[in-house]
Amino acid sequence: MDIHYTEEVSNALSEKRAIVALESTIITHGMPYPDNLEMARSVEAIIRDNGAVPATIAVIEGKLHVGLDDEQAEWLAQQKGTMKLSRADLAYAMVRGATGGTTVAATMMAAQAAGIAVFATxxxxxxxxxxxxxxxxxxxxxxxxxxxxxxxxxxxxxxxxxxxxxxxxxxxxxxxxxxxxxxxxxxxxxxxxxxxxxxxxxxxxxxxxxxxxxxxxxxxxxxxxxxxxxxxxxxxxxxxxxxxxxxxxxxxxxxxxxxxxxxxxxxxxxxxxxxxxxxxxxxxxxxxxxxxxxxxxxxxxxx
Missing domain, CATH: 3.40.1790.10 (Indigoidine synthase domain)
Structure with missing residues (x-):
């Protein structure tokens, strides 16, 4: 499966450093913009402050992203009508080129595929x-x-x-x-x-x-x-x-x-x-x- 990593997450994986997966429904379905973006960034900051690398997971235009850069997070936070993805429709969204936030189930699936052992929700x-x-x-x-x-x-x-x-x-x-x-x-x-x-x-x-x-x-x-x-x-x-x-x-x-x-x-x-x-x-x-x-x-x- 083709997974798109940020440089920060990719480096952490190759160096076997601590990583915490995060779901993206907090961005797509949790709060209105810009509160959703501010919340996501504050949670990522807490993870970095405690010695780990955050990896927010989402599907953007059919591509599975493990880690979002600032531009991607900003874009995702402003989208309307995004899918709420679970096990049943994660692959479907990727095939259809859709955009969606990952729930607990979908985030766990993606985290395991990426080799990330810990997930905060x-x-x-x-x-x-x-x-x-x-x-x-x-x-x-x-x-x-x-x-x-x-x-x-x-x-x-x-x-x-x-x-x-x-x-x-x-x-x-x-x-x-x-x-x-x-x-x-x-x-x-x-x-x-x-x-x-x-x-x-x-x-x-x-x-x-x-x-x-x-x-x-x-x-x-x-x-x-x-x-x-x-x-x-x-x-x-x-x-x-x-x-x-x-x-x-x-x-x-x-x-x-x-x-x-x-x-x-x-x-x-x-x-x-x-x-x-x-x-x-x-x-x-x-x-x-x-x-x-x-x-x-x-x-x-x-x-």
Missing amino acids: GGIGGVHRGAEETFDISADLDELGRTAVTVVSAGAKAILDIPKTLEALETRGVPVIAYGQDALPAFWSRDSGIAAPLRLDTAAQIAQFMQLRTEQKAFGHGGILITNPVPESDEIPYPEMATIITVAQNEADQKNVSGKDVTPWLLSRIVEISGGKSLETNIALVKNNAELAAKIAVEFAAS
């Missing part, structure tokens, strides 16, 4: 509420089960059915590790009320775990999910967040919002109901995850 997709009727389950879960990339997140998005998402990850053999605490975080909240299956307290421990799985394929062949709690000063406590989510979900049901429209609609409505606080927390957790991912990547590169 906000939150993963999972089992949607009511999935027993709709069968609405994110491709992120299967990707974590099959693709050997360590994903640093703030847990599953709290609009999902977290217990069912955790069960689905267990079924796929995905290690779910809480960083520095016993509770599983829930995106905007540090504590979901659910105990995390596993806990590690340092980036070095996580890198050691990754290295063992890399060396001993019998110990696991898919991805690792690191759930990193948002800083306490930025969180929205889970009981408060649960009330907001319930209101938004009831409105979505009344308006018959369904399919791929559900998640963006709910996230947008939650921003409105929370008076913008959920967006502030979202930004804080993405930056927090980028910092941890860089530290893990540095430790892993040194192992």
